[in-house]
Amino acid sequence: MSQNPPLQSCFVAGTDTGVGKTHISAALLHWCALQGWASAGLKPVAAGTTLVNGKAVNDDVQALQAASSIDLSDAEVGPFQFEAACAPHIAAQLEGKTIEREHVMAATHALMARAEITVVEGVGGFCVPLNDTWDTADFAQELGLPVVLVVGMRLGCLSHALLTAEAVRARGLALAGWVGNVIDPDMPHLVANLATLRQEMQRRHQAPCLGSVPWMSQPTPALIAAHFDAAALHAVLAPGRPLKAMGS
Template sequence: MTLSYFITGTDTGVGKTLISSALVMAFAAKGLKSVGMKPVAAGCELKDGRLISEDVASLLAASNIEAPIDQVNPYAFALAIAPHIAAENAGIEISLDNIVTAYHQLKQQADVVIVEGVGGFCVPLNAHADTADLAVQLNLPVIMVVAMRLGCINHAMLTVQAIESRGLNLVGWVANQLDPEMPVFEENLIALKQRINAPCIGLVPWQLDIAPATVSTLLNL
């Protein structure tokens, strides 16, 4: 049976790719065939005739199997904007069915699939569906990345409510310290642990250009 997890965050730019890549590496270190998936990526650059984002490149580097790029990243857009708008500008519509198909193709090749969402939990993907709908269709347990900065408690609890309202299982969360000067950091961390009904599986301290390999050693699988 393939282990799979959906990685979401309390906002965009909170470290989802860092944590997703670290999770891929942590499972690989246990001898499992582990691969990352970024269904939708924006802000991509053209390399060797294909649009690829730094996020996807990080997941590819962390994975210990070579999966087709079309399965790892079905949708890639040049502009670093909301994915549904990027898709409209490109003249296409993001299909959740296509993403689910690519996910199942990855499942056939790996013991572990780490699926990284785009932006926060409720970012629109097309005119009718958002990232939360994708998580529901994949029906995966969720790991939430919390950006530890002012306002994190409210953002985290709203995301938890959104996850639970979709009938999904939040199985863990990671505290990622983005602000090295965050006041009362420990008190905020305690407040989150008291309120989130899932274990904190990792605390990532602030560090400039911290690598996924380093973070992988900080996660409690």
């Protein structure tokens, strides 16, 4: 009996903090759910919690948990959550804790074993310290997953995107593609910037555009996923598998 090729998990990196990594990650999970795949969202290290009904919650972790197609606990999606909304190693220090590489990797592999496909979201930009000797680029390199780069479309995005792409490739990682996410609704010359990114990311890194997401006042995973390039995304996540038409 023939068997489908395995699905490909991915690591979602951003050109900076606040560029919409979680929105794009949740939309990726939504898209995977429409394909019928058992998918899990993971943000191993998250900084910034608020009290909701007496419980400390992180918005990013909650969004990934809600978008995952398998039932996951809050602790599985976000095993290391800290109260202060700042650099994670500083947030950990404020609580008298240390983010240990072995613990992060163990929690990551434990969740990945539960799903067909896992969307692993980084913290901030691509290279953010987690402790004195280990950062998020080290984490991504150790996982070895193809990277989906979220480019926050605003003034300065060209340099941010191209420099981050170089950093990803310098770590020996595959840059599977990028998503342009408009975070400045008044960005001048948006179309020209997107065209430049398409040309340069392809020319320099053979990295296709996986989607171009317009500015939304109330983004949801379904609304964002509608702006993905289904064929390009399918080639990244499920090479060799048939593509299910959206909405079928």
